[in-house]
Amino acid sequence: MANRIISSMTHDAHMTVKDHIADGWVASLCIVPKGESEGKELINLDTVFEREDVAWETVETLARAELSSLK
Structure with a gap:
């Protein structure tokens, strides 16, 4: 399992991808x-x-869209 974080001015997006x-x-x-x-x-x-x-x-694209909508 791996984790990554990307941030906007006000929020952080914690992303996880793991083998199922x-x-x-x-x-x-x-x-x-x-x-x-x-x-x-x-x-x-x-x-x-x-x-x-x-x-x-895919998860990074979703994270960026979510962060963008929170501005």
């Missing part, structure tokens, strides 16, 4: 006010991805 036992890769996202630790309200993507890089690209 032979099924592929699953991704989740948690948006919190800037500086706070990852919360319990995760947005789990409903897709199992065949490749890790595709999972990262």
